[in-house]
Amino acid sequence: MFNPFEILHLKQTYSLDQDVLEAHYFEAQRKTHPDQFSRGNEQEKAEAMEKSTAVNQAYLILRDPLLRAEYLLKMAGIDLLSNDSAFLEHVMEWNERLARGEDLHPDLKVKEKELLTGLENAFFLHDHEMARRVLYQLTYLQKLLK
Amino acid sequence: MLLQLVEPGQTPDPHSTPKGVVVGIDLGTTHSVVAIMQGEKPQIIPFKKGRSLLPSTLSLTKEGLKVGDISKTALSSTKRLMGREKGLSLSLGSHKLSAVQVASHILEHVKLHVEDALACPLEAAVITVPAYFDEAARIATKQAAALAGIKTLRLINEPTAAALAYGLETGAEGIYAIYDFGGGTFDISLLKLKGNVFQVLGTGGDLNLGGDDIDHALLAHHQLSDLTEARFLKEQLSQKSDYEGITREDLEAVAAPFVKRTLQITQDVIREAKISLQEIQGVVLVGGMTRMPLVKQEVTNLFGQQPLCAIDPDQTVALGAALVAHGLTHGSEALLLDLTPLSLGLETMGGLVEKIIPRNTPLPALASQEFTTHEDGQGGMIIHVVQGEREFVSDCLSLAQFELKGLPPLNAGAVRVRIDFSVDVEGLLTVSAFEKTTGLSQHIEVRPSQGLDEQTISEIILESQKYGKKDIQKRLDAEEIQKNDRNSFVKS
Numbered sequence: 001m002f003n004p005f006e007i008l009h010l011k012q013t014y015s016l017d018q019d020v021l022e023a024h025y026f027e028a029q030r031k032t033h034p035d036q037f038s039r040g041n042e043q044e045k046a047e048a049m050e051k052s053t054a055v056n057q058a059y060l061i062l063r064d065p066l067l068r069a070e071y072l073l074k075m076a077g078i079d080l081l082s083n084d085s086a087f088l089e090h091v092m093e094w095n096e097r098l099a100r101g102e103d104l105h106p107d108l109k110v111k112e113k114e115l116l117t118g119l120e121n122a123f124f125l126h127d128h129e130m131a132r133r134v135l136y137q138l139t140y141l142q143k144l145l146k
Numbered sequence: 147m148l149l150q151l152v153e154p155g156q157t158p159d160p161h162s163t164p165k166g167v168v169v170g171i172d173l174g175t176t177h178s179v180v181a182i183m184q185g186e187k188p189q190i191i192p193f194k195k196g197r198s199l200l201p202s203t204l205s206l207t208k209e210g211l212k213v214g215d216i217s218k219t220a221l222s223s224t225k226r227l228m229g230r231e232k233g234l235s236l237s238l239g240s241h242k243l244s245a246v247q248v249a250s251h252i253l254e255h256v257k258l259h260v261e262d263a264l265a266c267p268l269e270a271a272v273i274t275v276p277a278y279f280d281e282a283a284r285i286a287t288k289q290a291a292a293l294a295g296i297k298t299l300r301l302i303n304e305p306t307a308a309a310l311a312y313g314l315e316t317g318a319e320g321i322y323a324i325y326d327f328g329g330g331t332f333d334i335s336l337l338k339l340k341g342n343v344f345q346v347l348g349t350g351g352d353l354n355l356g357g358d359d360i361d362h363a364l365l366a367h368h369q370l371s372d373l374t375e376a377r378f379l380k381e382q383l384s385q386k387s388d389y390e391g392i393t394r395e396d397l398e399a400v401a402a403p404f405v406k407r408t409l410q411i412t413q414d415v416i417r418e419a420k421i422s423l424q425e426i427q428g429v430v431l432v433g434g435m436t437r438m439p440l441v442k443q444e445v446t447n448l449f450g451q452q453p454l455c456a457i458d459p460d461q462t463v464a465l466g467a468a469l470v471a472h473g474l475t476h477g478s479e480a481l482l483l484d485l486t487p488l489s490l491g492l493e494t495m496g497g498l499v500e501k502i503i504p505r506n507t508p509l510p511a512l513a514s515q516e517f518t519t520h521e522d523g524q525g526g527m528i529i530h531v532v533q534g535e536r537e538f539v540s541d542c543l544s545l546a547q548f549e550l551k552g553l554p555p556l557n558a559g560a561v562r563v564r565i566d567f568s569v570d571v572e573g574l575l576t577v578s579a580f581e582k583t584t585g586l587s588q589h590i591e592v593r594p595s596q597g598l599d600e601q602t603i604s605e606i607i608l609e610s611q612k613y614g615k616k617d618i619q620k621r622l623d624a625e626e627i628q629k630n631d632r633n634s635f636v637k638s
Contacts, residue, residue, distance in 0.1 A: 030343075053510045
């Protein structure tokens with residue numbers, strides 16, 4: 001089973017310092033990157049390619065708060081939400097304002113920050129129900145921001 | 147050269163052959179540069195008359211084909227055609243050459259020159275390519291090296307090489323922007339330098355934006371006899387404010403739109419990497435175009451700081467390549483973490499592109515996607531691999547096309563095929579396909595990097611026409627127009 005925390009030798013928690021993540025990522029690449037095995041035999045090269053790829057995949061998941069949350073919820077056996085009626089109010093309000101030609105970007109950015117803090121708190125409190133609701137809202141919000 | 151005679155059935159002892167040198171080669175659009183490690187530092191191996199730059203040209207003389215002449219009839223800037231030509235040939239007298247062949251002549255010249263200068267065989271080389279080079283252009287570069295008898299240790303991106311040379315020279319740490327404006331291409335890369343790790347955070351560019359374009363525009367706007375004169379004028383006006391009645395303001399009026407375009411790309415890359423301008427510690431200038439005062443001024447304005455010019459902008463890339471060549475053969479503390487410059491994807495229904503590996507994914511990379519059949523009893527599936535950022539296949543570069551045959555005759559949507567994309571540290575792709583619905587697993591592996599010779603390309607095209615894909619012809623027509631466009635950069 002692919003475990004990004006294990007691959008980067010990190011404790012399996014949501015809360016993750018970006019500098020620590022980066023240090024672990026660099027350390028893992030130093031040990032696995034194919035350039036470090038350029039003088040090795042074919043088998044060593046193939047292994048390096050595979051391991052270094054896994055390190056990159058782990059890094060991509062862990063550095064993204066949404067992917068990290070998704071992974072942790074999956075590991076806890078929690079299904080992701082596919083809709084949230086309470087959030088619909090917000091969405092309708094935003095749509096109305098968009099239709100009026102308002103620039104929502106600054107407001108959405110504030111909301112995003114608020115939700116990211118909410119996600120952190122949910123995991124801190126081991127409240128998976130709240131975590132999956134906030135994750136759903138964040139996913140929606142990021143699509144809107146794009 | 148001595149030939150080693152071997153009795154049939156015997157293989158020579160690999161350890162008995164003398165080990166050659168490894169070098170870094172910057173195979174540039176207008177100039178090529180070669181460097182080697184001397185003790186702790188990389189050094190340029192000068193060409194004749196102590197010049198560090200070899201014009202990337204090929205001309206026909208009484209003695210035959212000659213590299214490095216800047217006569218009016220010489221082929222130049224052919225790097226812009228790398229991986230773009232599909233059967234196109236350049237004429238030089240009675241010779242018909244492809245851009246790959248021109249590059250191989252230049253590389254062979256470099257090889258012979260190095261061997262002559264160092265009295266030692268050239269064993270292998272690290273060759274630099276623009277970060278924004280696509281798969282086809284990267285493969286073409288490797289083919290040119292192979293034709294020249296040079297083993298490619300590794301392709302490396304030019305800005306990454308420049309950052310390495312700069313970082314190791316100065317011990318710089320933090321986030322740096324490498325602004326590389328050369329004769330034919332523009333590249334911008336953002337790198338994080340930290341304790342000998344060189345992590346590329348974002349990269350972007352334009353393969354058809356360089357000093358050559360300004361030469362062409364100058365030629366069109368002023369009464370000049372040819373491109374050589376235009377280039378000379380451009381270089382003069384970068385040092386003086388006036389030359390033979392044409393002022394620096396005249397040059398800048400012509401150059402401004404091109405420079406503006408580089409700044410737009412730069413801003414896009416910074417935004418995409420989610421980095422603020424304040425976080426950028428320094429800006430390193432690479433490429434001949436950065437000598438133009440207008441370019442320096444605009445870059446200074448954009449970043450709000452003076453760019454760094456600690457190393458000659460023409461030499462930085464080759465010096466970095468020499469460092470990598472040494473590192474790969476002798477071990478190194480430096481670690482390069484690079485990215486995919488362009489998204490890789492597959493054609494889906496309606497000529498749309500499904501991105502499998504988005505641009506700016508760290509390398510090596512692997513990603514998978516499952517596809518199903520859309521017709522009952524569909525026996526095969528055409529896998530069309532493309533590269534680019536656009537939504538439609540017709541706007542992207544086609545890398546390879548193959549058919550997965552013998553799928554189980556089930557209802558639409560019942561057959562599941564998994565496609566794997568794997569990209570190595572040089573940015574080269576391998577595509578694998580698996581069909582496991584019935585337990586009959588089918589596995590096919592395609593490496594565009596090994597199969598993109600001209601014959602394969604024409605076969606792929608024939609195949610696709612057989613399947614009645616009219617869009618392919620449309621695309622070929624469009625490509626033909628582009629090809630002719632690009633061809634105008636080459637003197638004949």
